[in-house]
Amino acid sequence: MALVNHSAPQDDLFSGQFCGAVAVRPEFAITASHCVDHRSASSIDVVLGADDICRTTDGGPVPGIRIRVAEILPHAPGASSSDLSLLRLAVPVSPYSIASTLTEASDNPPQRGTAAGWGHSAISYAYSCTLKRFDLQQDAPKNCEDGLERSTALQASLQISPDIPQWCAIARPGSDNTCVGDSGGPVYTTDADPRVFAVVDWGVGCGPRDPGYYSFLPDIDTWIALSRN
Structure with missing residues (x-):
């Protein structure tokens, strides 16, 4: 969407x-x-x-x-x-x-995923006319931690708590990275039965080695039920 x-x-x-x-x-x-x-x-x-x-x-x-x-x-x-x-x-x-979803990914996060969106290109910094897909891989913990330390102001502006489980990933070789305008789009597994497990949230930058942070999906039916009360 x-x-x-x-x-x-x-x-x-x-x-x-x-x-x-x-x-x-x-x-x-x-x-x-x-x-x-x-x-x-x-x-x-x-x-x-x-x-x-x-x-x-x-x-x-x-x-x-x-x-x-x-x-x-x-x-x-x-x-x-x-x-x-x-x-x-x-x-x-x-x-x-309707996307098939995976809501327990935060307990056992996938090693790889694919994101989709119409956001900026990391090269030209222009929006895309056509839907792009980004091949991602889980990043090393040290790089993820360094990214969090470098971007505390951005986290604060988005009101993101470090206690919220997120998938930290970088672009796989040969793929672009997610960027501005891709936020909110799906991140899905790459296996034979692809399921959305996160949405694009924020990142340290748009370069292929810059870590991005993707919010895991919660229990959707519980959320909907609570919203109707």
């Missing part, structure tokens, strides 16, 4: 895209909280199934399903300082659009 400004024209979502998200239930998607902080639900649309979000040549709408966000539900249960928010969609999505 791409998160776009509701005001973005139907034939050109490029300038209106600002983050990613992933559908986890028919009426719910997850994104990074810092993507939607200080925004109203009515100002955000999700776009599902798009690839190229730049202007169409015939003036028609960018391919994909565009849905209004009805409500923003911040923070996972028991994690008031997490950088995750739940988006309730105005219209439910079809079952084939």
Whole structure:
């Protein structure tokens, strides 16, 4: 999913895209909280199934399903300082659009994963028209710790607690790294049955050896149940 400004024209979502998200239930998607902080639900649309979000040549709408966000539900249960928010969609999505998820990955994190998004290129620092995929591998603990020490101000601005479990990873050889604008997008396993286990959160930089930090998914059904009480 791409998160776009509701005001973005139907034939050109490029300038209106600002983050990613992933559908986890028919009426719910997850994104990074810092993507939607200080925004109203009515100002955000999700776009599902798009690839190229730049202007169409015939003036028609960018391919994909565009849905209004009805409500923003911040923070996972028991994690008031997490950088995750739940988006309730105005219209439910079809079952084939819902990601298969893995919510116990923080106990036994995968060695490899793939992220997806339309964010900045680490080379040109320009946004991408087409959906990009990033091959990632779990980083060495020392590099992860050094990254945390170098970026305390950024963590504070995102209100991220060091107690929140996150996957620390770098780009695999030959792959670009995630960057600005990829936040909120999915990170999924690379095996025969791929499942989303985290969302793109923040990073020390966009270089291939710069560690990125990806928030593990919580118990989604518990979160939804609590949000309805």
